[in-house]
Amino acid sequence: MNETHAIKKLRTGILGFDEITEGGLPQGRTTLVSGTAGSGKTVLAAQFLAEGIQKFGETGVFITFEESPEDIRRNILSLGWNVTEWEADNRWAFVDASPRLGEEAIVAGKYDLGALLARIEHAVKRTGATRLAMDSLGAIFSRFEDASVVRTELFRIAVALKAMGVTAMMTAERRQEYGDISRFSVEEFVADNVLILRNVLEGEKRRRTIEILKYRGTSHHKGEYPFTILPEKGIVIIPLAAIELKQRSSAVRVTSGNNRLDTLCGGGFFRDSIVLVSGATGTGKTLITTEFIAGGVESGERSLLFAFEESHEQLFRNATGWGRDFERLEAEGKLKVVCDYPEVAGLEDHLIRMQSIIEEFKPNRVAVDSLSALERISTIKGFREFVIGFTSFIKHKEIAGLFTATTPTLTGGASITETHISTITDSIILLRYVEMRGEMKRGLTMLKMRGSAHDHDIHEFNIDGHGMHIGDPFRSMAGILAGHPIYVDPEV
Amino acid sequence: MTHYVFKLFITGRSPHADTALANLKHVCDTLLDDECSITVVDVDKDPEQAEIDQILATPTLVKEYPLPQRRIIGDLSDIEKVKKALGLGY
Structure with missing residues (x-):
């Protein structure tokens, strides 16, 4: 069977994003968003949920591995999205997987991340979420020394999300703008779909871009697209080459x-x-x-x-x-x-x-x-x-x-x-x-x-x-x- | 004799769960003179409790008393690390 026709896309509602991806994120799949520090990963992940709530009446779950929910809440509020209200209405739920202060767990024997999976499943069922964001994977790799366990578990989570019909975005760090896709090579294990965010200094000017690196089984636009982050709007992608040159030529x-x-x-x-x-x-x-x-x-x-x-x-x-x-x-x-x-x-x-x-x-x-x-x-x-x-x-x-x-x-x-x-x-x-x-x-x-x-x-x-x-x-x-x-x- | 209060988070469907519980009982019997109360939380049945305690890994053993609280991740098969974490056997 040809999968090209089988994969539907979920419109994200992020300006410009649905144009360059020719329709949005692969529905029911997990997409990896990789980028250096400060490249806008967390904003993109949060916006994916926020647009779902605002434009399509969908609910979302945000799993934070790094920053506390308080910090993320504050950042999201500053972009003009009333996340506290959404939480109260059960349209947005946090799963707090951020490190607890002053507490390092001792590892004595074999383990998995069954509790994380159970919490995610619970949050998705409780809110009826169709969108999910995980930010960011690097933090969980640095907490559990056995990277192979973490990879296996992330794969298990991705499979469970697929079974629940949830479309997900996972963020991961990279060290350089051009080089390995991400640290810990998560992309090989977890996601068929990879987006890269860049924040490059070019001739003394900062330039943010997004690139679709792979989108297995579905078509998309290639190359880097510039974007900007605005208050009240979040990420706005400028879909240059994707802009269809179908303007009518007027003789008037x-x-x-x-x-x-x-x-x-x-x-x-x-x-x-x-x-x-x-x-x-x-x-x-x-x-x-x-x-x-x-x-x-x-x-x-x-x-x-x-x-x-x-x-x-x-x-x-x-x-x-x-x-x-x-x-x-x-x-x-x-x-x-x-x-x-x-x-x-x-x-x-x-x-x-x-x-x-x-x-x-x-x-x-x-x-x-x-x-x-x-x-x-x-x-x-x-x-x-x-x-x-x-x-x-x-x-x-x-x-x-x-x-x-x-x-x-x-x-x-x-x-x-x-x-x-x-x-x-x-x-x-x-x-x-x-x-x-x-x-x-x-x-x-x-x-x-x-x-x-x-x-x-x-x-x-x-x-x-x-x-x-x-x-x-x-x-x-x-x-x-x-x-x-x-x-x-x-x-x- | 100090009384120990443990909460053990497990996933019912995982093979590590039984090993962890057996190892914990063995520690209680041999090292703590059976002065232990153990609450087992199956995260699949009670994800809320995992949320409240912010548990990610299973099995996770939380020593709630005596203070300070301690968390030990894994099926507790590395007995030396368990002893060290509980402050025993020096």
């Missing part, structure tokens, strides 16, 4: 907020497209953002702006300078501007926060000014994941997106941001300084626009009290994008 056009730019794009941006605006500092990226945001509201949409470089006051003052009244738009409830320093949080936290703001405000268009500012606080890999996660999220919601990227050199050159994300975006607008006859002029060009005819010239543009004015293409010039413009004689 929306205004860029600038009539001439709309014309260059062949009638405006696509409603669910992502536009990247790249340029050196001062070339007009924030202006394009402002026009995009204001243009949306003027055509009856809701606009959301995430600003990571300028303050609220600064942005509103800029907008006024270009003839856009952000204050009025905000008062009408059609505009929301969120200003933040990139450094206040990790990139994963920013992503989660931005997503929840979008869920709440329900905008039709979103601008991020600038993405480069966020890149500062992350690794290249983390940044790419952030951009993929964010763009698929807003595309899925059919929201138009506009991101800005700052190029390091004043004339010419590509930004780092651009290099990493240009394949993800649908359209790219380049803004460049052009030196002509000892004068700095500004140029704009549509580098790419997916699925549409568009203008290919490099246009000169000016900025005044009414915003951006896109003029005629630069003629008789070459090498503008490369940063070395030269005159070419049109007659030749």
Whole structure:
């Protein structure tokens, strides 16, 4: 018989987890969660039970081998889950297998862990639990010197849980982020399914990830997925590659907020497209953002702006300078501007926060000014994941997106941001300084626009009290994008 | 003569249970002049008691009196360790 079809999965309710595992934990099985100290094992185990209670009305048993129930209770409460209330309602039960202070047992002869098994069975029957967590196995191995007895007994417990139809998570320590799966090799004896949690220092940034190492007989997504731990939410996994790229491509056009730019794009941006605006500092990226945001509201949409470089006051003052009244738009409830320093949080936290703001405000268009500012606080890999996660999220919601990227050199050159994300975006607008006859002029060009005819010239543009004015293409010039413009004689 | 109060946690279905009880009775007879009361707790029948005393292993012998309390894990076949744990036979 093919087991692939026989193993059902139990939805955990942990955000992102059910996506990467293609449905949740193998039902009625024990899954080992291995990780170094501080990798989030206990939180994951507790959350597995908490989500069961909150989202599916299931009850859970938590067996603690290491910390006292009091300590765990306190930690869980700090994540916003009212475990004391659940205990009172018999929806959550602790089995306290933590070491008793000042008492070391003497071993004189053969033994098993029959009492532990009996207590677990009793707790499961008493509460009618379908979920169970054991945290963490290392502590019980260090208490009983005969590791082979402990392994045999854990296996016996896993078999008993299976017979009772309980889906379980066991946590175990590992010494290094990459190496043996766990100490004491429990995985070979106990669990067909192994998850690894990591907490890696990468270029001075902490990065938490989860990986499904084995999931016997069932399919799952491979690779490491970043996650974060938030108060009130617990672990949130960002299921990047698991995000299905099945967004509908819309043929509906929306205004860029600038009539001439709309014309260059062949009638405006696509409603669910992502536009990247790249340029050196001062070339007009924030202006394009402002026009995009204001243009949306003027055509009856809701606009959301995430600003990571300028303050609220600064942005509103800029907008006024270009003839856009952000204050009025905000008062009408059609505009929301969120200003933040990139450094206040990790990139994963920013992503989660931005997503929840979008869920709440329900905008039709979103601008991020600038993405480069966020890149500062992350690794290249983390940044790419952030951009993929964010763009698929807003595309899925059919929201138009506009991101800005700052190029390091004043004339010419590509930004780092651009290099990493240009394949993800649908359209790219380049803004460049052009030196002509000892004068700095500004140029704009549509580098790419997916699925549409568009203008290919490099246009000169000016900025005044009414915003951006896109003029005629630069003629008789070459090498503008490369940063070395030269005159070419049109007659030749 | 000191009176000893023991609680012996066993799993009824385990082969270690009978060995442990026989060994404990032997210790009482030969070393403690039969000044022992023994309560046997089968954790399968009374898991609540195992929960209250936070027992994991079976057999586990708890010496409740005289104080201090002591716990000995195993079927008590290692008699030297049992004696040492009970403070006997020095």
